[in-house]
Amino acid sequence: MDYLRVAGGRVLRPDGRVERADVAVDRDEGTIRAVGAPDEVDDAVGEPPGEALDADGSLVIPGLVNAHTHVAMTLLRGYADDKPLDPWLREDIWPAEAELTPDDIEAGAELGVLEMIRSGTTAFADMYFAMDRVADVVDRAGLRARLGHGVVTVAKEDADARADVEESLAVARELDGAADGRIRTAFMPHSLTTVGEEYLREGVAGAREAGVPVHLHANETTDEVDPIVDERGERPIAYAESLDALGADDFFAHGVHVDDSEVDRLAEAGTAVVHCPASNMKLASGMAPVQRLREAGVTVALGTDGAASNNDLDVFDEMRDAAMLGKLAADDAAAVPASAVVEMATAGGADALGLPGGRIEAGAAADLAVVDLDAPHLTPVHDPVSHLAYAAHGSDVRHTVCDGEVLMRDREVLTLDAAAVRERAANAASDLVERVESA
Ligand SMILES: N[C@@H](CCSC[C@H]1O[C@@H](n2cnc3c(=O)[nH]cnc32)[C@H](O)[C@@H]1O)C(=O)O
Ligand SMILES: [Zn+2]
Structure with a gap:
């Protein structure tokens, strides 16, 4: 199995509890293979990961869903x-x-x-x-x-x-x-x-x-x-x-x-x-x-x-x-x-x-985000769920994984060229406004 390990973080579970756990992701299947204490995950998987994402000092949450845009x-x-x-x-x-x-x-x-x-x-x-x-x-x-x-x-x-x-x-x-x-x-x-x-x-x-x-x-x-x-x-x-x-x-x-x-x-x-x-x-x-x-x-x-x-x-x-x-x-x-x-x-x-995802549990789709809690506006951590709702911002996300693939690692998006995307969009937007004004 080609597997990705999200290691060292605290994980938001489907019942709302937050626990110290590693997550093993089966990249071939795009699913979560195991969630638990590091030795439990070792036992469940039985081999070293192909890749690891550092979640130390961070909160591992299901990937967020923007259900209307x-x-x-x-x-x-x-x-x-x-x-x-x-x-x-x-x-x-x-x-x-x-x-x-x-x-x-x-x-x-x-x-x-x-x-x-x-x-x-x-x-x-x-x-x-x-x-x-x-x-x-x-x-x-x-x-x-x-x-x-x-x-x-x-x-x-x-x-x-x-x-x-x-x-x-x-x-x-x-x-x-x-x-x-x-x-x-x-x-x-x-x-x-x-x-x-x-x-x-x-x-x-x-x-x-x-x-x-x-x-x-x-x-x-x-x-x-x-x-x-x-x-x-x-x-x-x-x-x-x-x-x-x-x-x-x-x-x-x-x-x-x-x-x-x-x-x-x-x-x-x-x-x-x-x-x-x-x-x-x-x-x-x-x-x-x-x-x-x-x-x-x-x-x-x-x-x-x-x-x-x-x-x-x-x-x-x-x-x-x-x-x-x-x-x-x-x-x-x-x-x-x-x-x-x-x-x-x-x-x-x-x-x-009606899409997979939304829960960090074995068998679920491997869609997750790792939120960096090591920031002044997220200190102290009385309740991580409170921080997600009231104090955290999108810019606190370090890593993003979907379908078992790492889309962003250490705040660098791997699947798109961020500078090129911004430049293309800015140019398209200014050309658009010129066309609208002369229409
Ligand atoms: N085929 C249509 C396109 C409709 S797409 C969906 C539309 O929803 C519009 N839209 C964006 N936000 C809202 C909103 O909050 N309420 C209603 N419509 C919105 C958006 O601008 C877009 O025109 C056409 O040719 O006009
Ligand atoms: Zn709308």
Whole structure:
């Protein structure tokens, strides 16, 4: 067996305990072979490692999961801020996206993936376009992803709208299982208001036929909920259910304005919610009832959303924001504790996306991050889980491993040329803005 040993650290186990342990990773299988005291791991493996990662003074955690983003939007980071969702999309973001080329999307995806590997994220869900380019980046960079082509049909001719739905289904069929199975796909209509009913019906039926889940933005703002209630006399989650889009493998971004009946419906259906606290605060969309969703038994994951509404892809920030906002929303300092946000960013994310990972235990996918605790802002260590939620940053990650491969070692990303990626993305972004201004 070709094996990698993560040695000398403290390990966050699935039950939330943190224990001094080594981790043996089977690189051929991409799975965790053994977790335990060094001599236990020696006994379990019976041979010396091919490679070791030093985790001394560090915390070994499951690779973080960014369960909702638009990764190539890194090119629009800081391009348009301080506006609510609808005018932000219509006045700034969509006109800029109209000028994006596949090469731009590849450059933006490389930048976003670089940022995610550096901050300990090993899996993400992406809704965008030119997804073959995003898949190529994921393949080269070594992480896992659930990818889908985002469909918008408002203001489109019928033929164009149909073609957009078809494109999303074709992408879902063709890319599923790519990158040695690290890439899975979904049908991704943008939202229940930006895609017309007949296109939603057609697309969801196609998704069921293809056996891929549905991912969309749901109940993000009141501006999005109200027209559905006015026109249909039912709440968005009931509408989604009537479209057959409320399945156990489906996952919805945001879920900010969900009422009690919708929370119950989500829980019964097993549809996961991806909470995006930074985006919800920045666009002033509202406060998701995260405590209530979790109490009802809904799988809750965390997402950064795109870098234009965050403005970074650091899931550590998202954990902190989720805990803070969750307390404010529940008017209860005990709501959404550190352990909850850590679970949401790891196992919750993997479960929502239906991807392996999220747990450090024998047999699980070898997706992990090693967080350096040797820093002033992480001293003293009363409770490492508290630090993950409240004090650590993505830049505290030393090593990142996905599917048994080391993607970053001692803060150096091995699968991408960081300087070249940054330069390419910066150039693509400035050329893009020039095109938008002269369009
Ligand atoms: N095929 C579509 C692309 C949709 S991709 C998904 C879209 O979601 C947009 N987006 C980013 N963040 C958010 C958000 O928070 N809520 C809703 N949409 C968002 C993003 O800018 C992108 O246009 C088209 O041709 O326009
Ligand atoms: Zn989004």
